[in-house]
Amino acid sequence: MTSTGSASGQRPAPFSDCTTPEFWDDDHISGQMLRFHLDPVAEPASRAHAFIDRSVDWLIPNLGLGAGSRLVDLGCGPGLYANRLAARGVQVLGIDVSRRSLAFAREVARDRSLPAAFRQGNYLTCDLGADQDAAILIYEDYCALSPGQRALLLSRVHAALRPGGLLAFDVTAAPRFDQYREEVVREPDLMGGFWAEPPYVGTHETWTYPDLRLVLDRYLIETVTGTRCFWNWMQCLWPEEVAAEVAAAGFGEPEFFGDVAGAAFDRSAPTFTVLVGRPRMA
Numbered sequence: 001m002t003s004t005g006s007a008s009g010q011r012p013a014p015f016s017d018c019t020t021p022e023f024w025d026d027d028h029i030s031g032q033m034l035r036f037h038l039d040p041v042a043e044p045a046s047r048a049h050a051f052i053d054r055s056v057d058w059l060i061p062n063l064g065l066g067a068g069s070r071l072v073d074l075g076c077g078p079g080l081y082a083n084r085l086a087a088r089g090v091q092v093l094g095i096d097v098s099r100r101s102l103a104f105a106r107e108v109a110r111d112r113s114l115p116a117a118f119r120q121g122n123y124l125t126c127d128l129g130a131d132q133d134a135a136i137l138i139y140e141d142y143c144a145l146s147p148g149q150r151a152l153l154l155s156r157v158h159a160a161l162r163p164g165g166l167l168a169f170d171v172t173a174a175p176r177f178d179q180y181r182e183e184v185v186r187e188p189d190l191m192g193g194f195w196a197e198p199p200y201v202g203t204h205e206t207w208t209y210p211d212l213r214l215v216l217d218r219y220l221i222e223t224v225t226g227t228r229c230f231w232n233w234m235q236c237l238w239p240e241e242v243a244a245e246v247a248a249a250g251f252g253e254p255e256f257f258g259d260v261a262g263a264a265f266d267r268s269a270p271t272f273t274v275l276v277g278r279p280r281m282a
Contacts, residue, residue, distance in 0.1 A: 011207060012207060012216060012218070012231075014146075014209055014212055014214055014233075015146035015147075015148075015233060017229075017231045018146070018231060018233070019229070019230045019231045019232075020097075020144060020232070021097045021122055022230070023230050023232070024096070024097045024098045024101075025097045025098050025099060025100075027100075028195070028196050028197060029194070029195065030098050030099070030100040030101065031100060032194050033045045033077075033098070033101070034078060034098075034100055034101055034104060037077055037078050037080065037101065038078065038104075045077070045139075046077060046080055046139055047139065049080070051259075051261060052080050052081060052084065053084070054261040055081065055138070055259075055260040055261045056081065056084045056085060056088070057261075058260065058261045058262040059081075059085070059136065059168060059260070060085070060088060060090075062166075062168070062262065062275060063133070063134040063136075063166045063168060063275075064133065064134070064166065065085070065088070065090050065133065065134060066089065066090075067088075067089030067090075068089065068090075068091060069089075069090050069091065069133045069134065070090075070091050070093075070129070070131065070132045070133045070134075071085060071090050071091070071092050071093070071132060071133060071134045071135065071136065072092075072093045072094075072095065072128050072129055072132050072134075072135045072136075072157075072160060073085070073092055073093070073094040073095065073135075073136050073138075074095055074123045074128075074135060074136065074137040074141070074153075074157070075095070075096055075123065075137060075138070075139070075141045076092075076094030076095060076096045076101075076102075076105065076118065077096055077098065077101045077105070078101040078102075078104040078105045078108075079094055079101075079104070079105030079106075079108055079109065079116065079118065081136060081138060082094040082105060082109075082116050082118070083105060083108050083109055083112070083114055083116055085116075086109060086114035086115050086116035087112065087114055089115070090115070091115045091116075092114075092115065092116040092117070093116075093117055093118075093119065093128075093129050093132075094116060094117070094118040094119070095118075095119050095120075095121060095123045095126060095128065096118070096120065096121075097120065097121065097122055098120075099120055102118045102119075102120050105118050106118050123137075123153065123156075124145075124149060124152055124153055124156070128156055128157065128159075128160035129160055130160060131161075131162045132160050132161050132162065132165055133161075133162060133165050133166070134161070134165055134166045134167070134168070135157050135160065135161060135165070135166075135167045135168075136167070136168050136169065137153075137157075137167070137168075137169035137170075138168075138169065138170055138260055139170065140170050140171060140172045140234075140271065141169075142169050142170070142171055142172075142242075143171055143172040143234050143235050143236065143237060144232065144233055144234060145233075146233070146235075147235075147245075150245055151245065151248065151249065154245060154246060154248075154249035154251070155249050155250075157249075158249050158250050158251060158278055161278045162278070163278055163279065163280045163281045164277060164278065164279075164280040165277065165278050166275065166276070166277045166278075167246075167251070167274075167275075167276050167277070167278075168260065168273065168274065168275050169273070169274055170259065170260050170271055170272070170273045170274070171237055171239075171242055171271060171272050171273070171274060172234055172235070172236050172237065172270070172271060173236060173237065173238070173267075173269060173270050173271050173272050174213055174236045174237060174238045175236070175267075175268055175269065175270055176236045176270040176271070177208070177210075177213040177215065177236040179270070180206060180208050180215045181206065181208070182206055182207055182208050183205075183206050184203065184204070184205050184206075185203070185204045186201065186202070186203040186204075187201070187202060188200070188201055188202075189201075189202070190202025190203070190204060190219070190221070195219060195221045195230075196221055196223050196228075197223075199223075199224070200221055200222055200223040200224075201221075201222045202219060202220070202221050202222070203219070203220040203222075204217065204218070204219050205217070205218045205219075205220075206218075212235060213235060213236040213237070214233065214234070214235045214236075215233070215234045215235075215236070216231065216232070216233055217231075217232040217234075218230070218231050218232070219232075239254075239256050239265075239267075239272060239274075242254065242274055246274070246276045250278065250279070251276045251277065251278060251279075252276060252277050252278070252279050253276075254274045254275065254276040255274070255275045255276070256272050256273070256274060256275075257272065257273040257274075257275065258271075258272060258273065259271060259272075259273055260273050
């Protein structure tokens with residue numbers, strides 16, 4: 001039985017908790033996410049593989065990449081971008097919190113003798129390398145971070161890039177916020193067993209914060225062994241807000257595109273892509 005209604009109880013403070021690493025590295029959930037990653041047309045975990053192919057074709061010239069170039073892939077998952085780029089001669093460092101996804105990425109790179117290495121960790125804290133020619137952060141991860149986390153990440157990427165190095169990332173755009181409504185859904189085996197081995201009862205609360213264009217999807221998963229809670233935040237941003245954030249981190253003037261395959265920028269679209277560089281030394 002499914003029940004729905006308005007979110008009730010005390011409204012959580014914005015960005016008051018974060019469980020992103022726990023979500024991606026959970027033994028059960030990570031298996032579900034890897035299955036979605038590897039499905040060539042499914043998009044709950046990454047974009048369709050045909051789009052990823054087009055993205056790589058666009059990223060290589062627009063990031064100035066060639067054989068021997070160095071790139072860090074932030075939140076690389078099972079290496080769908082990283083290994084495609086490595087197959088074109090780019091030396092890739094992929095970073096992700098999911099041990100399961102990284103094991104798959106490493107196996108592909110090893111089997112194909114690709115110049116890709118993979119590191120398990122949170123890109124907000126782990127080593128991003130040095131003198132990187134480029135960095136990518138794809139699938140709107142930027143907007144899952146709090147403003148403070150975004151500032152920290154941009155500062156760390158700026159330090160990891162060489163002067164003139166480039167960063168590409170995609171963003172959940174402000175118009176997307178209008179698609180969300182507050183509600184509560186509670187049902188047995190919520191999302192068909194996605195969250196845990198059945199049986200369990202799942203509660204999905206959606207909270208919205210219009211002044212911040214912020215959405216919280218909070219999942220309470222009750223199993224026979226205990227209860228777990230997952231917090232997924234998403235802040236919908238205008239290009240001007242992102243431009244201010246990258247400037248504060250020391251980057252130059254950004255360029256905006258419609259997606260990570262280079263489509264034309266559309267201010268009314270639900271996503272956009274940012275291409276920005278660390279200024280060269282005078």
